[in-house]
Amino acid sequence: MSISIEDFPQIWQKPSAEELLASLKKLQVEPPIWSPKTSRKIIIETYQNAARFRLEVAAYLSSIVSSSLGWIQDDDEKEALWDEASRRISERCGRAGMGEITRRWPLETQASSPFELIIREPPIIGDCLGLKTWGSSFLLAQSLDKIAEKSLFHLLQLGHPNPFLDVLELGSGTGLLGMAAAAIWQTNVVLTDLPSIMPNLDFNIEKNRSTIEILGGGVESGALTWGSEEDNAGQFSEKNQFKIVLAADSLYDDDHPELLSSAIDDHLMTDKDARAVVMVPQRDLVTKKLVVKFLSLMASSNLVVIEEHTLVGQDDWDDDREDSGVECWWAVFGRQ
Incomplete structure (x- = not known):
């Protein structure tokens, strides 16, 4: 079943840190297992969502990174959310933009x-x-x-x-x-x-x-x-x-x-x-x-x-x- 950004907690709803972190985990891009039978198209799509979904994901992740998350009281939780959203963005920037x-x-x-x-x-x-x-x-x-x-x-x-x-x-x-x-x-x-x-x-x-x-x-x-x-x-x-x-x-x-x-x-x-x-x-x-x-x-x-x-x-x-x-x-x- 494909993920729909509309089903995720939105910034305007002021969701809890736990809800946002769970959503960000769902958007994690795992490195592909390469195989002789794996086409290059599949390898690349492992790093990037389908084109119709990519802009929605980018907008969602950017909304978290740019938000002050003012309703969340714990500064460590805020930092964790910004870091996680930033990682999700870098994962979609190709191998050169990814972390370890x-x-x-x-x-x-x-x-x-x-x-x-x-x-x-x-x-x-x-x-x-x-x-x-x-x-x-x-x-x-x-x-x-x-x-x-x-x-x-x-x-x-x-x-x-x-x-x-x-x-x-x-x-x-x-x-x-x-x-x-x-x-x-x-x-x-x-x-x-x-x-x-x-x-x-x-x-x-x-x-x-x-x-x-x-x-x-x-x-x-x-x-x-x-x-x-x-x-x-x-x-x-x-x-x-x-x-x-x-x-x-x-x-x-x-x-x-x-x-x-x-x-x-x-x-x-x-x-x-x-x-x-x-x-x-x-x-x-x-x-x-x-x-x-x-x-x-x-x-x-x-x-x-x-x-x-x-x-x-x-x-x-x-x-x-x-x-x-x-x-x-x-x-x-x-x-x-």
Whole structure:
């Protein structure tokens, strides 16, 4: 049954704090559970009410925020109502406007039972884009079993533990892809990102560690600043340690192609059978140009494309887009 704002207690009626708080709770927008079968339209509508209802909700919430709530005597109750109404408004402003959320990401594989990873995303402030789980990470995570069977069959035995394989994820963000790889590939994965991103990444790792270990995988983490010898003097000082390197949605600024390609060259083993798997959403012309530059830099380091593909996935960053998804280019690289 749909909610009607007309049935809610109105400001002019001077309802009690308890009545208003109960109404605001009913308007709470829960983060969506993403699924391979979930259309982008459904994902977005989870954040926003249907168009015919949205203006009514906004007006109702604004009426509470702008009201002095003079008939309510307790100042703490007033503050609680203003805060709750403000949260309901931010939830309807797209992912960039939301506060902290926790999402469940369901994953299915051919070799194991379905499982889910629980990911916390703090409020996105400034340019801390690593605090958001990007749809391309989920798209690549969903493809990990097929990649193991077809592209990495010489390294992975799907459905069996791979305890001696060294895997590194660059730019892990909230950790979805790297943790999924550990669970699906039943191997140890080291998740890395900038020092400022690590507290949330480590939180998510601990939240999901038992799930990953039950499935036969293991996870470690470490701060890794691309292009900085000084910052990486400890854990990552030894070069070319990893048989597989993963990276998703790591090209969105002019200096990223050089930084990412050099990071892959630094950390991927020099063995001929070592592989790097990279996915980049093709959101616009700028992103496509970054991919071209990245490919050129990889080739100059004798890292060549062994195979490349495209997949279409969803994201929830720009809620005004009308198209059904974003095309993601991905490739497997090896040393020449």
